[in-house]
Amino acid sequence: MTGEKAVGEYVGDLPWIEDAQKIAPKDARELSRLFFDQLQALEEGTWEYQYARNTLIEMNQSLVRFAADRFRNRGSGEMEDILQVGTIGLIKAIDRFDLSREVEFTSFAVPYIVGEIKRYFRDTSWAVHVPRRLQELRVELAKAQDHFSVLLNRRPTVAELADHLELSEEEIVEGLVAASGYTAGSLDLPADADDDGQSGSSGRVYADIMGGDDPAMELMEDIHALAPLIGELDKRAQRILEMRFGEEKTQAEIGAELGVSQMQISRLLSRTLAELRSGMLATD
Numbered sequence: 001m002t003g004e005k006a007v008g009e010y011v012g013d014l015p016w017i018e019d020a021q022k023i024a025p026k027d028a029r030e031l032s033r034l035f036f037d038q039l040q041a042l043e044e045g046t047w048e049y050q051y052a053r054n055t056l057i058e059m060n061q062s063l064v065r066f067a068a069d070r071f072r073n074r075g076s077g078e079m080e081d082i083l084q085v086g087t088i089g090l091i092k093a094i095d096r097f098d099l100s101r102e103v104e105f106t107s108f109a110v111p112y113i114v115g116e117i118k119r120y121f122r123d124t125s126w127a128v129h130v131p132r133r134l135q136e137l138r139v140e141l142a143k144a145q146d147h148f149s150v151l152l153n154r155r156p157t158v159a160e161l162a163d164h165l166e167l168s169e170e171e172i173v174e175g176l177v178a179a180s181g182y183t184a185g186s187l188d189l190p191a192d193a194d195d196d197g198q199s200g201s202s203g204r205v206y207a208d209i210m211g212g213d214d215p216a217m218e219l220m221e222d223i224h225a226l227a228p229l230i231g232e233l234d235k236r237a238q239r240i241l242e243m244r245f246g247e248e249k250t251q252a253e254i255g256a257e258l259g260v261s262q263m264q265i266s267r268l269l270s271r272t273l274a275e276l277r278s279g280m281l282a283t284d
Helices: 025-041 047-059 061-069 079-096 105-124 132-152 158-165 169-179 217-231 235-246 251-258 262-283
Strands: none
Touching: 025 047, 025 105, 047 061, 047 079, 061 079, 061 105, 079 105, 132 158, 132 169, 158 169, 217 262, 235 251, 235 262, 251 262
């Protein structure tokens, strides 16, 4: 760390810590409160502020190691990469933490760290899980295809790839199919694009020709769930619902027909709808 030297083993009101990563986790929790308290009072950009922030990052590296250990056997990422990504999550947590939340920093920081690591795997992992041997074959196929593209000025055939890699044609085909799972294609790609990704003349994208949810399906489910609940209502409540929503009569018209005031109809409707709403929520 560069900057002014600490006087009397203190930097402002903070104790000078030579190697913060050697602080035990229990002590780090106590010291972190002190450093956060001072960090909020210090002016951003000053050397004292940088010292407080950097020390918090170093002191809490154990949180990164704790979170990263959960991902030790996941994917092919090196542990060092995972730790670096986790540290980014730790820094975000430090910059956003507020002592007034009355929550332990460890509880606040771990979700940030884990979220950053998960994002790393999401962005770097295969879109579809395939066996390790096929992941490795993809790399060999890519090298071979580049080699032949330069040599022959065209894409190699399956037979040429099989002969070059000393594999069967069935293995080559399996590897080529698996390689398509490395990334997920966008629904905005042209539906009639050729092998080089060039769009055809239709102007349609994959999203245009893919099926989707019927917008009325959810409504039909609600109607089927609602029917028995309406059946349990008394005859007057059923009749009021029919006139209000089936015949689209006003509350005043309904009241006149039933010989009651508009206010009574309003209260009856509100009570009936609340009862139906409660019944629908109970069936979810």
